[in-house]
Amino acid sequence: MCLAIPGxxxxxxxxxxxxxxxxxxxxxxxxxxxxxxxxxxAPGDWVLVHVGFAMSKIDEAEAAATLELLRGLGEAYTDELDALSGSDIT
Structure with a gap:
């Protein structure tokens, strides 16, 4: 599963x-x-991140609600975090 994660x-x-x-x-x-x-x-802004790209800008409340929902997905969420930690687009 591929997710866009707030960052x-x-x-x-x-x-x-x-x-x-x-x-x-x-x-x-x-x-x-x-x-x-x-x-x-700018620093402090929140975005939805998918495969190394910011797909859209979101507000902090939406980011918090989305992160809460994603944490509830369990393994799919942790798999996505593992993929993110292993990525490097530089």
Missing amino acids: EIVAIAADGGDLATVEVAGVRRAVNVGLLGADRV
């Missing part, structure tokens, strides 16, 4: 490119934010 933007690439560092359940990874177009992000 918080913790840093934006210094070179002004499309990469940002996102934290998901304690795991930090570079993700591409280029698909968000004009909906630019």
Whole structure:
């Protein structure tokens, strides 16, 4: 199963490119934010992350509710976190 997981933007690439560092359940990874177009992000913003890409910007309440729901999925959620921790798009 593939899931989009909420992650918080913790840093934006210094070179002004499309990469940002996102934290998901304690795991930090570079993700591409280029698909968000004009909906630019800044540290503290929340996004839905899928296969190394930020798919959409969401608010903190939606992120919290989605994370709660995903935790209830058990193994599918932990499998997705394991995949995220092993990924590297840089």
